[in-house]
Amino acid sequence: MKIVAQTIQEVLWDNPPIPENQATCALFYSISSTQPGLAGINLGKFLIKRVITLVKKDMPHVSKFATLSPIPGFMQWLISKLSSQSRFAEDERGTQSNSPSSTFS
Structure with missing residues (x-):
């Protein structure tokens, strides 16, 4: 190519x-x-x-x-990392969201 x-x-x-x-x-x-x-x-x-x-x-x-x-297992690893970062960011802002992140589906 x-x-x-x-x-x-x-x-x-x-x-x-x-x-x-x-x-x-x-x-x-x-x-x-x-x-x-x-x-x-x-x-x-x-x-x-x-x-x-x-x-x-x-x-x-x-x-x-x-x-x-x-890369086997990469998507699951990435989603878990993004999810934990999203929860951390929500905690830092003092807002708790009951809805899942809309960034990835």
């Missing part, structure tokens, strides 16, 4: 998104399995490093590398 995509859909809708010789960015997605049996095995990091080395060799014009891979 010419720029880092924000979503995997941007990558999948075009096949290929641009001619390979115009690419300046390489994207990775789901490079490692999130299966419970592979917990603690850092296979993704190893694979990404290996692929970056090969891409740099074959395509020296590619200088940006990114991943769009999902």
Whole structure:
């Protein structure tokens, strides 16, 4: 790609998104399995490093590398952090709201 995509859909809708010789960015997605049996095995990091080395060799014009891979449990973690910050902010203002935060649904 010419720029880092924000979503995997941007990558999948075009096949290929641009001619390979115009690419300046390489994207990775789901490079490692999130299966419970592979917990603690850092296979993704190893694979990404290996692929970056090969891409740099074959395509020296590619200088940006990114991943769009999902992070298991990230959404639940983020919602809990935002919720606790929202409750803290309400306590600081001295207002208690019985309604859930409308920021995220």
